[in-house]
Amino acid sequence: MSDVSLTVNGKRVSGSTEDRTLLVHFLREHLGLTGTHVGCDTSQCGACVVHVDGRAVKSCTMLAVQASGSSIVTIEGLADGAELHPVQAAFKEHHGLQCGFCTPGMIMAATDMIARHPQGLDEAIVRAELDGNICRCTGYHNIVKAILAASAAMSKGAKGKAKQAA
Amino acid sequence: MYSVNYHRASSVADAARLLKNGDAKLLSGGMTLIPAMKTRLAAPSDLVDVSRLKDLQGIKVSGKAVTIGAATTHYDVSTDEKLRKACPALAHMASLIGDPAVRYKGTIGGSIANNDPAADYPAALLALGATIVTNKREIAADKFFKGLFETALKDGEIVTAVSFTAPAKAAYQKFRNPASRYAIVGVFVTKGKDGVRAAVTGAGEDGVFRSKEIEAALAKNFDVAALGNLKVSAKGLMSDIHASADYRANLIAVMAKRAVAAANA
Structure with missing residues (x-):
């Protein structure tokens, strides 16, 4: 057992857990943050993507103790109260989901992708960057549309605010 | 995953000491080791995390001489401006590993110590005629990669950096x-x-x-x-x-x- 201290969505949390506990299970089962999903459990599908110290990583491939001391943002931490994050709003607007299982990971990967490309994105970049996020429903078209729209919206006006939330 | 004891090393010397625990293994990015542990293909008794050691991180470029710390991530190798000028081929290679989330975690030292027969870095370091630096010695890439998942590393030996002259x-x-x-x-x-x-x-x-x-x-x-x-x-x-x-x-x-x-x- 080890003590794990994290900042999750801006709040300090701590707990004691087995060393073998994966970060995704700590988030879901110890903290009740079930927005982060476990899809393939083999580091392929990206449904479990969260931000650890500002970087989008697969929380099924990291131990909770490894993350101790880090700052985590999950899908639950993106919206500002009732106002959706621009990437969430774009997924809603462009219908970037069907069953929704991959969506939390898609959105966390997308916010990271947009932050890494402040000059803007094109379709080829978005598709290449979605390499680690698998969706079995949509065929990706509307996901790509949503990310491009969010990228354009975020570089236009809401830059400061969006950055803060991401 | 079987039960395991996690240790966060405070220095390379501390990591070497912690490695003496049972059947301990070094943990860096964990992009291979953790999936292997989850499927119980690997079952170390102890994990020694070296990923946060500052001594093992970063890229130094001086003219044609390049040194990359063992715990430097694929993302950092692929985006380092100095390296992209000195040896764009290596930065490009790092950008082709796995996917973006994997590149944020996986490290050059972890990749070469694992020596997967389909990994990218072993080919790069062999073609660059690189030197692999450990906490004990320096090993030429020609002598480092021995076979499937096999390297010249001895028990308790830790890769600290790789260096090469940009071609x-x-x-x-x-x-x-x-x-x-x-x-x-x-x-x-x-x-x-x-x-x-x-x-x-x-x-x-x-x-x-x-x-x-x-x-x-x-x-x-x-x-x-x-x-x-x-x-x-x-x-x-x-x-x-x-x-x-x-x-x-x-x-x-x-x-x-x-x-x-x-x-x-």
């Missing part, structure tokens, strides 16, 4: 498995002051190797035309559900041509 020309081309993102065949070619080196990953039954056929063909003329009649033997190449040995032999020639074209571009 005049270099490029990497990879034909990747679309599901695993590992190389079915990857070829890294370099042309430096000591001549041409070409290393092949993804194909050899004993892991990464230098292709004498490609090196001989390019020795006099580092140009795609020199590879026009290149025939690569399928002897010693892997056959699996993804590709036969003959298919891989052909792919080696194709990837070598693309790599030389990219190096000369």
